Amino acid sequence: MNYVQYDPATGEIAGWLNTPTKNPRPSVSGYAVLQMKVPAYADQHYVDTDTSEIKQRPTFSAFDKTEIAADGQDAATLENLPAGTTVTVDDAKTWTVDDGVFAFSTNTPATYTVRVENWPHQVYEAEITAT
Numbered sequence: 419m420n421y422v423q424y425d426p427a428t429g430e431i432a433g434w435l436n437t438p439t440k441n442p443r444p445s446v447s448g449y450a451v452l453q454m455k456v457p458a459y460a461d462q463h464y465v466d467t468d469t470s471e472i473k474q475r476p477t478f479s480a481f482d483k484t485e486i487a488a489d490g491q492d493a494a495t496l497e498n499l500p501a502g503t504t505v506t507v508d509d510a511k512t513w514t515v516d517d518g519v520f521a522f523s524t525n526t527p528a529t530y531t532v533r534v535e536n537w538p539h540q541v542y543e544a545e546i547t548a549t
Contacts, residue, residue: 422458422465422472426450428537429465431458431472464538478503478534478542486523488548493521496534503536524548 421435423444432446434454444451452465458472466473479498486492496505499515506512507530513520522532527548534542 420454420457421451422454422463423449423451424465426467429467430537431460431463431465433460434458461540473538475538475540477540478536480542481522481532481544481546484544485547485549488524488527490523490525493523494532494546495522496520499534500536500539503534503539506533506535507531509533522546 419437419440421437421442422431423433423435423446424431426449432449435442435445435451442451452470452472454472456472462475463472464475465471479496481494481496483494486494497519499518499520501516501518503515503520504512505515505520507522509531522530524530529545529547532544532546
């Protein structure tokens with residue numbers, strides 16, 4: 419039988435077990451196990467802690483464009499972000515978005531790596547080139 423091992427507080431999947439034992443114990447203290455009917459992967463799935471179902475992690479919308487003018491005004495925009503979403507640029511500067519919209523603009527020509535996170539959404543990364 420196949421089981422996922424997950425954090426019961428968040429539903430984050432830590433791994434899976436394949437064992438003939440019914441109701442196995444998790445190998446990580448404080449974690450729970452749930453029998454899988456279909457394969458589940460931590461980067462794509464989570465356990466809904468209200469229903470004890472394995473679900474697909476939602477995805478973010480993509481930036482409206484990935485090339486902008488380095489003029490401080492032209493912007494690449496992400497919309498429909500859930501409150502509490504964190505956006506990190508080049509592993510250096512991080513913003514928390516609570517109004518649903520993130521707009522990136524710069525005066526410095528370069529290619530920037532933007533990482534967007536908010537559990538249980540799948541992590542989204544994009545490169546924005548400013549010229």
